[in-house]
Amino acid sequence: MFEKLTAYLDSVRARDPAPHSRWEILLYPGVLALGLHRVAHWLYEAKLYFLARFVNHFSRFLTAIDIHPGAEIGRNLFIDHGFTVIGETAEIGDNVTIYQCVTLGGTNPTNGVKGKRHPTIADNVIIGSGAQVIGPITVGARARIGANAVVTDDVPEGATMIGLKARSTLVPAEEWMKEFLPYGTPCDDPCAPSRDCVEKLESELASLRAEIAELKASVGEGVQVSRRGGAKRG
Structure with missing residues (x-):
């Protein structure tokens, strides 16, 4: 016993x-x-x-x-x-x-x-x-x-x-x-699918941020050009 x-x-x-x-x-x-x-x-x-x-x-x-x-x-x-x-x-x-x-x-x-x-x-x-x-x-x-x-x-x-x-x-x-x-x-293996999804989302987010930055830059350049054109006409 x-x-x-x-x-x-x-x-x-x-x-x-x-x-x-x-x-x-x-x-x-x-x-x-x-x-x-x-x-x-x-x-x-x-x-x-x-x-x-x-x-x-x-x-x-x-x-x-x-x-x-x-x-x-x-x-x-x-x-x-x-x-x-x-x-x-x-x-x-x-x-x-x-x-x-x-x-x-x-x-x-x-x-x-x-x-x-x-x-x-x-x-x-x-x-x-x-x-x-x-x-x-x-x-x-x-x-x-x-x-x-x-x-x-x-x-x-x-x-x-x-x-x-x-x-x-x-x-x-x-x-x-x-x-x-x-x-x-287990700390790693069962979480692997979720980790892959997170990495994919982070990659897509980084790509979207880059596109937004490019759009902002192009819009800013367009505004500056229009301002310069207005100044010349004045």
């Missing part, structure tokens, strides 16, 4: 350089929420639903993280900061990192049957802050969900999703093979 806890705390420390000791990590909201969820999930599986919900609400009060007791969570989940919601039928694999204000939300079944409504998150996925992953979709292993992305379709293994509605971006192998990527968003 102690070895498992130590391994978990070390896995958190590997993804977050802020803590100075394991004791400090024990106070993290995400760590407290996960520990209480283990208790709530055990009660849920024992069909002690009221007690499971009570533990769930107590955890939410302490941590601002709402994990439904029915959610299935693997090893070494790290929720960095709070205000995260994880739905009843969500399934989360091993070594998943979730940043603040993330929702693993469900769809409303039209037939009234609950069923699978929430996402399945595979191993080693990183979900950036503010992301919304909605519906019974699958996020493949080692995928990255960028900050504020809205994901409603299956995500291929190793893909990086950005935008609203989220789209996949190509990530070089050297980025994909990194053990951990903060906030699930």
Whole structure:
């Protein structure tokens, strides 16, 4: 038991350089929420639903993280900061990192049957802050969900999703093979299309400025010529 806890705390420390000791990590909201969820999930599986919900609400009060007791969570989940919601039928694999204000939300079944409504998150996925992953979709292993992305379709293994509605971006192998990527968003590659657009706009703006300068110069020359002509007639 102690070895498992130590391994978990070390896995958190590997993804977050802020803590100075394991004791400090024990106070993290995400760590407290996960520990209480283990208790709530055990009660849920024992069909002690009221007690499971009570533990769930107590955890939410302490941590601002709402994990439904029915959610299935693997090893070494790290929720960095709070205000995260994880739905009843969500399934989360091993070594998943979730940043603040993330929702693993469900769809409303039209037939009234609950069923699978929430996402399945595979191993080693990183979900950036503010992301919304909605519906019974699958996020493949080692995928990255960028900050504020809205994901409603299956995500291929190793893909990086950005935008609203989220789209996949190509990530070089050297980025994909990194053990951990903060906030699930590489600093360069997913931003490349936007950077190209900015450079193009800047080039067009410079061209327009040059044309305006030429027009001003030609208009100024015309005014000077007309003034000289008027002076000569006078």
